Amino acid sequence: EVQLVESGGGLIQPGGSLRLSCAVSGLTVSNNYMGWVRQAPGKGLEWVSVIYSGGSKHYADFVKGRFTISRDNSKNTLYLQMNSLRAEDTAVYYCAGAPYFNSGWFDPWGQGTLVTVSS
Amino acid sequence: QSVLTQPPSVSGAPGQRVTISCTGSSSNIGASYDVHWYQQLPGTAPKLLIYGNNNRPSGVPDRFSGSKSGTSASLAITGLQAEDEADYCCQSYDSSLSGWVFGGGTKLTVL
Numbered sequence: 296e297v298q299l300v301e302s303g304g305g306l307i308q309p310g311g312s313l314r315l316s317c318a319v320s321g322l323t324v325s326n327n328y329m330g331w332v333r334q335a336p337g338k339g340l341e342w343v344s345v346i347y348s349g350g351s352k353h354y355a356d357f358v359k360g361r362f363t364i365s366r367d368n369s370k371n372t373l374y375l376q377m378n379s380l381r382a383e384d385t386a387v388y389y390c391a392g393a394p395y396f397n398s399g400w401f402d403p404w405g406q407g408t409l410v411t412v413s414s
Numbered sequence: 415q416s417v418l419t420q421p422p423s424v425s426g427a428p429g430q431r432v433t434i435s436c437t438g439s440s441s442n443i444g445a446s447y448d449v450h451w452y453q454q455l456p457g458t459a460p461k462l463l464i465y466g467n468n469n470r471p472s473g474v475p476d477r478f479s480g481s482k483s484g485t486s487a488s489l490a491i492t493g494l495q496a497e498d499e500a501d502y503c504c505q506s507y508d509s510s511l512s513g514w515v516f517g518g519g520t521k522l523t524v525l
Contacts, residue, residue: 339416339518355513397507400450402462
């Protein structure tokens with residue numbers, strides 16, 4: 296059974312940094328396309344970033360230059376380094392298997408970790 | 415404001431059929447990118463419900479079906495059950511944004 300378990304969320308002040316982790320079991324992170332999707336309170340889902348098995352990375356425009364996706368193959372873990380956080384980054388962040396092509400889908404999903412950006 | 419437009423809410427009585435629409439544009443659904451649907455039960459993570467417009471992952475009942483035409487897609491649920499009460503969200507790819515896009519979600523209430 297595939298499991299994705301996020302951690303690292305919490306309350307952070309505007310301008311601060313946070314690193315989210317996603318521990319994966321049942322599939323090899325380095326051999327798969329992985330990504331992050333977020334959901335602001337009461338809002339819809341938003342794609343944030345993906346990393347492909349070959350190592351290329353892609354970001355939504357609203358996080359470019361502020362967020363960095365990475366992985367640790369030895370720990371089979373996906374990360375999202377978030378810098379210069381803004382109030383509008385407040386959301387539940389989900390780790391998920393990313394689409395293998397433009398017409399693809401996100402599956403499976405972790406349970407999410409809440410990030411609250413507030414002073 | 416989401417790139418894909420969904421009605422905020424729909425409702426139906428047990429046993430009835432309901433549909434949820436997902437309207438896009440020429441840069442996403444209309445550009446022949448596939449549409450996928452997710453079910454999000456209260457307080458839980460999204461779960462893939464329909465992929466590739468009309469395909470069900472293993473374990474998803476055949477009461478759930480998807481369709482796509484032009485710049486829109488629809489999710490149909492027949493034989494509505496109490497446990498279907500959830501948020502439903504569509505997803506596609508947008509060539510103008512060079513990224514994946516989601517609908518704002520539709521809350522299904524089973525009366």
